[in-house]
Amino acid sequence: MKKTLTYFIISLIMLSSCRSSKNIPYFKNIPLSEYSKITQSSFTEPIIQQDDVLDIIIQTTEPLASLSVKAAAVEAPIQSPGGQVRVPGFIVDKNGEVEMPVVGTVRLEGLTTYEARQVIRKKAAKFYVDPAVQVRFLNFTITVIGEVNRPSNYTVPNEKVNILDAIGMAGDLTIFGKRENVLLIREGKDGKEMVRFNLNDAEVFNSPYYFLRQNDIIYVEPSKARIASTDATRLSALAIIATIISSSVLAASILL
Secondary structure (H helix, E strand, O other): OOOHHHHHHHHHHHHHHHHHHHHOOOOOOOOOOOOOOOOOOOOOOOOOOOOEEEEEEEEOOOHHHHHHHOOOEEEEEEEOOOEEEEEEEEEEOOOEEEEEEEOOEEOOOOHHHHHHHHHHHHHHHHOOOOOOOEEEEOOOEEEEEEEEEEOOOEOOOOOOEEEHHHHOOOOOOOOOOEEEEEEEEEEHHHHHHHEEEEOHHHHHOOOOOOOOOOOOEEEEOOOHHHHHHHHHHHHHHHHHHEEEEEEEEHHHHHHH
């Protein structure tokens, strides 16, 4: 009897392990050859918007001038996995402009960081000798939640980030994450856009949503096994509480 029970338990463990791991590999439909080429969707540079925080550096042959530009940046709150931190940057105001020392007010809303560099360089050339300008986002933030190992908001230094980069930053999916049903939520002009990815399929590289935009949210849905496990844990906890309560009532009645 004991041997039969042991074999039964081992069989259940083996079946459950096979069921939970069958969808773990990514891009299972890529041919098993030495070389495979997959077309990738094109990258579109993000556009500067109101309330964005920009790192703007103007370097010239005049060291003091370069320092004054950097020192004029305000401390802006930026969300990171460790919590909110404050970093020096220039905030795009409600008029789509930034206020810079010497250079003055510059309208940057609607421009890419490349276009913003050209605009600032042209205006800075009136005041500085051969200015070199750098512009990058300080608040390019994406959110990864659900069945990942480190769900959080992530501020990325590189604006060219894709869905796989985001999942990597979040420590990959847990064993319970549904790789065939990863949801992207994006704030569009006419409301929220919702797109589903199947990470088992290499066609994800062709998606126009493969590259992420600022404030995108990625949600990894839990598998049925996770939901069942959570429900079982909840029922077990309720059973324990009920047992404790009934035992307390019984003990109290005996004492009385």
